Amino acid sequence: MTPTAALIGNPNTGKTTLFNALSGLNHRTGNYPGVTVESKKAEAVFGATRFHLIDLPGTYSLAPRSPDEMVAVDVLLGRQTGEPQPNVLICIVDASNLERNLYLTTQAMEIGVPVVVALNMIDVAESHGVRVDADRLAAKLCVPVVPIQANQRKGLDALRMAVEQALKHPAPLEHPRFPDVFETETTNLGRYLGSSIPPYLVRRLIIDVGGQAEQRLAGENGVHGPVPAVEARTRYGWIRRTLEGVVQRPSERLTTWTDRIDAVLTHRVWGTLVFLVVMFLLFEAIFVGAKYFTTPIDTAKDFLASMVRDGLPPGPFTNLLADGIIVGVGSVVVFLPQILILFAFLAVLEDCGYMARAAFLMDRLMARAGLSGKSFIPLLSSLACAVPGIMATRVIEDYRDRLATILVAPLMSCSARLPVYTLLIGAFLSEKAGYSWWVPGVTMFALYAIGLILAPLMAWILKRTLLRGPKPVFVMEMPSYKWPDMWGVLRRIYDAAAAFLYRAGTVILATSIIVWALLNFPAGDYAERMAKLEASVSDVRQQVETAEGDEKEALAKQLEPVDEEKNRLLMDWRRNSYLGRAGRALEPVFVPLGWDWRVTVAALASFPAREVVVGTMGILYQQGKVDAGDEASATRLGIEVKKGGLTLPGAVGLMVFFALCCQCASTLAVIRRETRSWTWPIFTFMYMTTLAYLGAMLTYQIGTLLGL
Structure with a gap:
């Protein structure tokens, strides 16, 4: 063996x-x-x-x-x-x-x-x-x-x-000897419990359980004090005697470069400024640097879906494979660069020793919410994705603090919400819409600030109601600064990416298939009519691919009426699908938010992954496939959404809704896994949906009253 x-x-x-x-x-x-x-x-x-x-x-x-x-x-x-x-x-x-x-x-x-x-x-x-x-x-x-x-x-x-x-060749082991009364009680309890309980567990039973054994020990020999204190005093006393003649220290403590750096990084002012710079670089890397990697992934996803559509005969199976599975799972894979960059930053910052300093700086803010500085890292991780952020709560010892952090982590705006923000800000609040250049940036910051403000506030409420408990004491070791182990960092990035893709991808796969089915059935004769339309211009499309200059432009104009008819037919198909019918049935519920049935359907269909709302709205607003990263197509969609009747208060309310609603099915799945109960994911979905609805409604109603 x-x-x-x-x-x-x-x-x-x-x-x-x-x-x-x-x-x-x-x-x-x-x-x-x-x-x-x-x-x-x-x-x-x-x-x-x-x-x-x-x-x-x-x-x-x-x-x-x-x-x-x-x-x-x-x-x-x-x-x-x-x-x-x-x-x-x-x-x-x-x-x-x-x-x-x-x-x-x-x-x-x-x-x-x-x-x-x-x-x-x-x-x-x-x-x-x-x-x-x-x-x-x-x-x-x-x-x-x-x-x-x-x-x-x-x-x-x-x-x-x-x-x-x-x-x-195992050698006999030495270990500290506890006071005689303690050793006697350990022996007596061991005899009572029998040989099935290891001696170490018997000792821990006396030390860790504040019951009759502890009371008896305290009564017989009060000079030893509380039993846990006896253990600490006994062990550290034995360790000090053991280290005599083993460790040589300088007569005066040396001022190391760790001390010099800590004088800045843990300073209330300078440390906070450094922290803000580090966070700025992290966000820049996640939201700007990742674009160079997401575009090739998105292109590969579209290429693979096109190959399936071109290589297989038209029909439900082809649509399921191309639009349901490849596009559905691809919508998660496209955000892999953000996850990799996030974990690379966090791994390097943790390995070099900075994360402990950041948690120390944030402890005062976390304490006001009833949490400790250890909750800071999971909340920070949730800005890219709530799944790894929730998984990061395992380092929190107190169950109530850990659960409170899990329940508020989804309030942090994740990267999947960016496409919605970008689309609506570009259409309603950009310079093209008549606003100053600084308005889009401030709006984006405000959307992230909503989560940054509400997460501690919600934690404060939870810690005083459902999760009432003692105020957490924050004790964290400040490790020495050191160069990160790059091989270890790479391995951690790989493990995190694999875990994210497995957990999120499997959930997305299942839910994407369900959403695809709800958007495509009942099919009626829509597919046949669209196939006839496409067949009528197939020769023209082939000519467009080989033509150049004015000839290509003229041929493309011939296709515009057919494409418009296809979009109208497709919208009618979506309107009468099961999901479309549900959207129209629920439309009265969302009228106070300023939404029509198309916005309602887009919001419902985006539950598997929030980033798919842009593509869904592109279909519903007759714009076909829209890439949120493509400024031109996103702008066209924004214009159509605006023409469709969505007002500025309604658009801002929609952004508020997405800022507050539960992120995706993967988030609920990981909450279920971490809490081992369906109670808390259901609670999370209910309270976040309520917050999102109320926030969007207030935004729309107040904005409308102000005449915006």
Whole structure:
């Protein structure tokens, strides 16, 4: 049977970097059974032995407080479904912060599994003037201690050999001894529970549960204080004695370049300015830089759909494959560059140590909403897509804080809403519409500000009603600055992209097929009539492809009446489709918002992915296929929408509606997955739809009263 080695360590100790180095990036990413916590596994050869290698979630203690930490403990104890107990534990510690890191190591040594200590960040410790005698530390801990630099791939061969030897020749483990009264109670409770409960769990039962055992201990020997405090005092006392003669520190603390940078980045004024610049660069990269990549993807999507239409005989199957599947899934794939850029930025900023500083700066604002600074990163991620943003809430320990962050994350305007904003702003509020040059930019900022303001406000309401609980205490380690591990960053980008495409793409595929069917049935004789129209000008279309100059322009004019007739026929088809009928039936509900049945249908059809609203409106307003990235076609559509009766208040209300409504089916699916309940996605859809409706109605009614 192949043995298992598990990597365990505090956050920001280089654990994942070490895992990537040992696995060669050839690992598998998934979820542990029954939970949403991500699992990373790989095959690795240590010496002459092949191991299953597991990268456990980072944790400060084996007294779990978050889903990630609970999984780490369950795997170490062999209680996680589908995971055997590890045969060897690789405890990675930060050499520059050894005392605190060894706290987790002392807990791991009590489990009874062979332990190897990977002494990482030796270079960082030396830059602080700290020297660690690894051999002496190994002698005192009675476990192998191997100095490494994971990001430079140094010391890995020695670590591999130490892991193999620990498996073949396990040594007796030392660990702190607690006060006699504590040890006595542990022994008595262990006898009562029987051999089925591991000794480590018996000890944790006394430490972590504030019940009769704790009361009895406090009553018998009050000098020890609360039981959890006894553990901390005992472990840190043992660690300090162990490190005597092992760690050499300078007589005076050195001022490092990390301290100098922190003086700026954590400053209330300068730090905030730097943060705004970083966010500006992030948004510029997402919303501007991604255009260079989305256009080829969109072109490839259209080319593939055209190949299907040209290569297969006309009919429902061809339409389903081209318009339902290829275009439906392609509408998600086209936003992949934004996801890649977002995760690249976040991975680099996190690896270099900046994200902890940003969370520190935002903690004051988050605290007013009843959240902590840890909610900032998920909300920031949701500006590109709520799916990875919601997944990022796993680092939040408190369940109420985590749930509140999940429920408000979709209020942040995602990139899929940009096409709607661009279309309507260009038609109603641009210079061509008679407004100053600065109005479009301010309008776009205001739409994003709606989410930025309402998300904390909604969290404040939730934390005082449904999710009432104690005010969160924000404690976050400020890691040293370091160069990102680029191979690890690339792997994280790849994993995030794969997870996004799998989770969002599968949902989009199913819902796109449903929407396609609702827009195309009942078919009647529309398809046959359109085929006859196209056949009547097929020769002319072939001539247009080969003609040039005036001849080509003249031939194109011959096609205009036929194209207009096709658009009218297509609109009539959509009007009488199941979705069109639903739109007309619901039109009275949306009249207070200034919408007609076409806007209603576009809003309904865009639920799978908000960006498809532009294409749907293009069909409904007789403009055929419209690309939101094509300024000319988008402008034409905007003009037609305006001609169709949508007023300025109605258009602004429509933008407000899309700013506040639930983003897409993928968002609800990931909320269901993260909360393991249908209650919260239904609640999210209901409260966001209510907010969107009220916001759009107030915007339209007030704007109309003002005569806009």
